[in-house]
Amino acid sequence: MNEVIKCIKERRSIRSYTSEIPSDDVINTLLDAAAWAPSASNTQPWHFTVITDKELLEELDTRSKPPLLENIQSEKYRKMISDPNYKILHGAPCLIMVSSNTAQYFGHHDCGCAVQNICLAAHSIGLGTCIIGFLNHLLLRPEGADLLKRLDLPGGYMPCVGITVGYPDDKEPENVGRSYQKFNFIK
Numbered sequence: 538m539n540e541v542i543k544c545i546k547e548r549r550s551i552r553s554y555t556s557e558i559p560s561d562d563v564i565n566t567l568l569d570a571a572a573w574a575p576s577a578s579n580t581q582p583w584h585f586t587v588i589t590d591k592e593l594l595e596e597l598d599t600r601s602k603p604p605l606l607e608n609i610q611s612e613k614y615r616k617m618i619s620d621p622n623y624k625i626l627h628g629a630p631c632l633i634m635v636s637s638n639t640a641q642y643f644g645h646h647d648c649g650c651a652v653q654n655i656c657l658a659a660h661s662i663g664l665g666t667c668i669i670g671f672l673n674h675l676l677l678r679p680e681g682a683d684l685l686k687r688l689d690l691p692g693g694y695m696p697c698v699g700i701t702v703g704y705p706d707d708k709e710p711e712n713v714g715r716s717y718q719k720f721n722f723i724k
């Protein structure tokens with residue numbers, strides 16, 4: 538199997554990290570990979586906020602739970618998030634918040650391409666990542682306005698998803714498997 542396909546297939550969401558903060562060089566490697574993602578008309582409508590400030594990470598983690606519980610219907614997720622030991626950011630030492638230019642029609646799609654580049658690049662150099670959508674219920678609502686302000690985004694940008702980044706600890710990641718039935722051919 539070639540290295541790219543192997544990397545795509547081997548990457549898993551990592552939900553358990555060591556406390557080591559990835560160096561600026563390592564983070565820059567990920568941001569460089571993100572910058573080379575495709576985007577509609579090469580608009581590159583993304584912005585990346587790299588957060589290693591422990592206090593801010595903790596605040597994002599704890600404050601995102603109440604609005605999530607208010608909005609999430611799934612009993613499985615409600616139970617999981619209600620557990621006081623459940624960490625929205627999985628204890629990661631770094632979060633890359635990916636924000637999108639809301640004026641761009643394909644902004645979220647383009648950010649998705651950049652997000653996958655970050656996750657694959659990270660996996661290829663021994664880092665773990667997990668895409669985090671659970672922050673949105675806080676950051677996109679009035680009760681998260683002060684935190685949104687602290688992200689210091691350029692005008693016209695709004696958070697899309699977060700990505701936790703760090704060195705995986707030795708806990709085996711969940712392998713959720715895949716369905717191969719989701720296509721058809723028209724010949």
Ligand SMILES: Cc1cc2nc3c(=O)[nH]c(=O)nc-3n(C[C@H](O)[C@H](O)[C@H](O)COP(=O)(O)O)c2cc1C
Nearest residue numbers: 548549550551552667668669670671672698711713
């Ligand atoms: C848009 C998006 C939002 C996600 N949000 C979360 C999240 O908030 N918390 C989490 O633990 N995983 C989150 N995930 C990770 C998925 O649960 C995971 O990718 C999926 O179960 C497949 O597992 P794998 O990444 O290990 O292959 C998210 C993934 C995507 C693409």
